[in-house]
Amino acid sequence: MLRSRLGKWVWAVFQLFRGRGISADLLDLNYYLRRDPWSYQTSELEQGKYRDILSLLPNATDATLEVGCAEGVFTQMLSSKVNSLMAVDSSPIALDRARKALVGHPSVEFQQLDISHGSPGSEFDLIVASEILYYLGDAAEISRVGQRMLEWLKPQGYLLLCHMRSQSDEAGGFPVPRWTPRHPGAFTVHGIFDGFEGLERLSELHRPLYRVTLYRKI
Secondary structure (H helix, E strand, O other): OHHHHHHHHHHHHHHHHOOOOOOHHHHHHHHHHOOOOOOOOOOHHHHHHHHHHHHOOOOOOOEEEEEOOOOOHHHHHHHOOOOEEEEEEOOHHHHHHHHHHOOOOOOEEEEEOOOOOOOOOOOEEEEEEEOOHHHHOOHHHHHHHHHHHHHOEEEEEEEEEEEEOEOOOOOOOEOOOOOOOOOOOHHHHHHHHHOOOOEEEEEEEEOOOEEEEEEEEO
C-alpha cells in the first residue's frame, strides 16, 4: 500500500515544483508526514474561522455535506449543529484519522472523494467548503467544480464557503512561501460563486486574513 502511494507522492512533489499546483496526492503526503499539518487543533486563526463559520450556519441543517473534512477537527464541531453529516476528503490517511476521532457519532458518515472528479451521490440542505476550493487550480476549474457542487444542493439549499485571502488576487492578502505556486484566494473563489446564476449571497464576514460567505440556491 505504501509503495503504491510513494510513486504518486513523488510525482505530486515534482508537479508542485513545476508550478502545477497542490494536488490531492500532495495533501495526502502532508498527512502522512505529520498529524494536524495545518494546526487545526491549536491555531487561534483556525479556531476563529470555525467560530465564524458556525455563526453563519442556517437553520435548515438536516442533510449536510462537509467538503474537505481533513482529520475531523471541524467535523466534530459541525456534527453537533446538524442532524446528519457526510464528511468527505480526498486523503485516505486523513479520513482514517477522522473516523477514529468521531467514533460514537452515528450521525456522521465519511466518504473518500475527490470533488474534481467524483460526486457524493446525494443532495444536501447545506454544503460547507472551507479552505479547499482554491486547490482545484485556475478560475475555470473552480467554476466547473463549483457548478457541479450546486447540483448537489437541494432547491433552497445553502452553501457556506470559507477561504483565506491571498496576495495572488488582492492586496493585503495572506502571503505564501516563495516555492509554493500562487493560487487564487477568497476574492477570486467567492467572486466566482457570486457570478453563478441561481445562487444568491445572503451574508458575509470579512476578516483581515479570510472571508466567510453564505449563499442560497434559488
